[in-house]
Amino acid sequence: MDDDSRQVYFLSNGTAITAETLGHSLLAQFPGLSFRTKTIPFIDTVEKANKVIDEIDRSVDESNGLPIIISTMADLDLKNIIDSSKALVLDPLADFLPRLEKILDEESSHAHLSHRFDNPSLYESRIDAIDFSLIHDDGGKTRSYDETDIILIGVSRTGKTPSCLYLALQFGLKAANYPITEEDMDSDRLPEPIRPYMDRLYGLTTEANRLCKIRQERRPNSRYSSLEQCRYELKAAEDMYIHHKIHYLNTTTMSVEEIAARIVEDTGLHRMEQSS
Amino acid sequence: MDDDSRQVYFLSNGTAITAETLGHSLLAQFPGLSFRTKTIPFIDTVEKANKVIDEIDRSVDESNGLPIIISTMADLDLKNIIDSSKALVLDPLADFLPRLEKILDEESSHAHLSHRFDNPSLYESRIDAIDFSLIHDDGGKTRSYDETDIILIGVSRTGKTPSCLYLALQFGLKAANYPITEEDMDSDRLPEPIRPYMDRLYGLTTEANRLCKIRQERRPNSRYSSLEQCRYELKAAEDMYIHHKIHYLNTTTMSVEEIAARIVEDTGLHRMEQSS
Numbered sequence: 001m002d003d004d005s006r007q008v009y010f011l012s013n014g015t016a017i018t019a020e021t022l023g024h025s026l027l028a029q030f031p032g033l034s035f036r037t038k039t040i041p042f043i044d045t046v047e048k049a050n051k052v053i054d055e056i057d058r059s060v061d062e063s064n065g066l067p068i069i070i071s072t073m074a075d076l077d078l079k080n081i082i083d084s085s086k087a088l089v090l091d092p093l094a095d096f097l098p099r100l101e102k103i104l105d106e107e108s109s110h111a112h113l114s115h116r117f118d119n120p121s122l123y124e125s126r127i128d129a130i131d132f133s134l135i136h137d138d139g140g141k142t143r144s145y146d147e148t149d150i151i152l153i154g155v156s157r158t159g160k161t162p163s164c165l166y167l168a169l170q171f172g173l174k175a176a177n178y179p180i181t182e183e184d185m186d187s188d189r190l191p192e193p194i195r196p197y198m199d200r201l202y203g204l205t206t207e208a209n210r211l212c213k214i215r216q217e218r219r220p221n222s223r224y225s226s227l228e229q230c231r232y233e234l235k236a237a238e239d240m241y242i243h244h245k246i247h248y249l250n251t252t253t254m255s256v257e258e259i260a261a262r263i264v265e266d267t268g269l270h271r272m273e274q275s276s
Numbered sequence: 277m278d279d280d281s282r283q284v285y286f287l288s289n290g291t292a293i294t295a296e297t298l299g300h301s302l303l304a305q306f307p308g309l310s311f312r313t314k315t316i317p318f319i320d321t322v323e324k325a326n327k328v329i330d331e332i333d334r335s336v337d338e339s340n341g342l343p344i345i346i347s348t349m350a351d352l353d354l355k356n357i358i359d360s361s362k363a364l365v366l367d368p369l370a371d372f373l374p375r376l377e378k379i380l381d382e383e384s385s386h387a388h389l390s391h392r393f394d395n396p397s398l399y400e401s402r403i404d405a406i407d408f409s410l411i412h413d414d415g416g417k418t419r420s421y422d423e424t425d426i427i428l429i430g431v432s433r434t435g436k437t438p439s440c441l442y443l444a445l446q447f448g449l450k451a452a453n454y455p456i457t458e459e460d461m462d463s464d465r466l467p468e469p470i471r472p473y474m475d476r477l478y479g480l481t482t483e484a485n486r487l488c489k490i491r492q493e494r495r496p497n498s499r500y501s502s503l504e505q506c507r508y509e510l511k512a513a514e515d516m517y518i519h520h521k522i523h524y525l526n527t528t529t530m531s532v533e534e535i536a537a538r539i540v541e542d543t544g545l546h547r548m549e550q551s552s
Contacts, residue, residue, distance in 0.1 A: 006380065015537035017446075018301040022368055025294040025348060029373055029384035041537050066379055072301060088379050092298055092368045097305060103342055103364050104282065108305035123531060124490070130438050137410070162406045165441055169532065170293075214400070255399060256445065261291035261317050 136176030154204035203248030292317035412452030430480035479524030
């Protein structure tokens with residue numbers, strides 16, 4: 001815990017995911033500073049809001065700088081309580097809803113809405129996609145590739161599994177993944193199970209030093225985790241992508257979110273509609 | 277496609293996840309209206325930005341109402357191009373960064389930053405959590421429960437798996453899950469593998485009609501998916517939670533995000549720091 005770090009709160013009457021996501025985007029614009037963040041979701045009564053703001057305001061005098069609150073309060077009474085804080089309060093709902101109301105010629109509901117309740121079929125399509133991606137993880141099942149939206153390929157530990165799960169969770173895509181193993185590298189042909197699905201293949205690769213480090217944590221001092229082996233496998237996989245004209249992505253510096261978003265953008269796969 | 281629906285664009289020089297997340301929160305405040313949304317991420321050159329805005333502006337005259345752009349442009353040149361659009365442009369970075377710069381007494385970087393590049397250990401802790409959650413899905417492995425942050429329990433199809441994966445992806449938590457089966461319901465004692473971990477158990481439940489509908493899609497007209505069986509299992513599981521004083525959540529109307537956020541809030545589990 002850094003004494004110089006600025007305290008930042010993410011507050012919401014809902015999950016606070018919007019406040020957190022926006023907040024992290026904002027804070028990332030100040031890479032030279034350090035922040036302590038605290039998320040307080042489900043502030044859905046006047047009592048809770050008053051308690052939270054009392055606590056935040058009590059801490060103001062002790063802190064080195066004014067705390068920052070990123071808040072998404074749909075409810076106006078609660079919003080006004082948050083606004084009364086001594087901290088700097090940034091609320092994109094408060095700022096943007098009046099402008100949207102004007103252009104849409106409609107009042108906003110000021111209610112916390114559950115997306116699932118609004119749209120149960122969306123919930124189910126995501127669950128289906130997650131189920132599919134789990135069953136089709138790591139080449140586990142290859143017979144229903146006909147149904148898949150995409151098949152990620154790559155050598156061990158290039159991020160296939162988290163990318164598939166994120167594609168399923170965030171975008172509702174049925175994402176399978178198939179590992180490229182040493183046996184596959186000796187052949188000019190693609191592995192049998194993925195061969196009929198050329199148009200759905202997408203390759204992942206990374207830098208050898210990075211892969212080596214990740215593999216060392218799993219199996220230290222093994223052939224599997226040696227830099228030489230990592231170099232060999234990555235080169236062979238990249239040659240395979242190029243030879244078969246498979247789109248691929250170097251994920252070395254990317255978050256799971258960015259890998260998934262790049263794949264969706266690159267392939268033109270349809271993003272799930274999250275509200276309507 | 278509804279002719280009356282308003283066109284909304286989510287634009288970003290990065291993944292556009294922040295723009296999408298905020299955008300969906302804003303649009304959800306207008307439940308009476310319908311929207312068509314289009315996400316365009318990675319607008320990271322002047323050429324791309326001009327092309328996107330040209331296309332959006334060309335569509336303005338044809339549309340029934342002015343399109344709405346939710347944009348998160350860290351780069352000022354790109355931001356100015358987006359701002360020049362005829363559409364309504366809402367950009368929380370543009371609005372909030374000057375206020376943050378002032379209070380922090382520091383200029384923002386105006387650069388697109390990769391979170392992973394900033395914080396490789398965060399990437400790895402998320403990947404570890406995902407690996408853990410996959411291995412410990414559906415009672416698959418119970419020997420390393422000592423390492424787990426939480427064990428979700430519940431009858432089949434109450435949302436354990438997606439909730440665990442989201443807890444791992446979003447919060448970096450090691451989340452196992454263990455299914456409550458009929459055998460477990462005949463006993464007053466908790467199932468053997470989870471018995472030593474009382475303090476990490478968290479129950480999920482749902483409404484019988486809802487569970488019945490979800491199970492019908494998997495195994496239509498079976499005993500498993502009958503309303504009577506769903507009622508019996510849910511009642512037995514809830515009795516078990518109450519008898520053993522296990523916190524539990526009724527997930528009927530909740531999104532995966534909300535289930536995960538409620539669990540984190542309810543258990544006081546530490547949310548992963550996403551930036552520093």
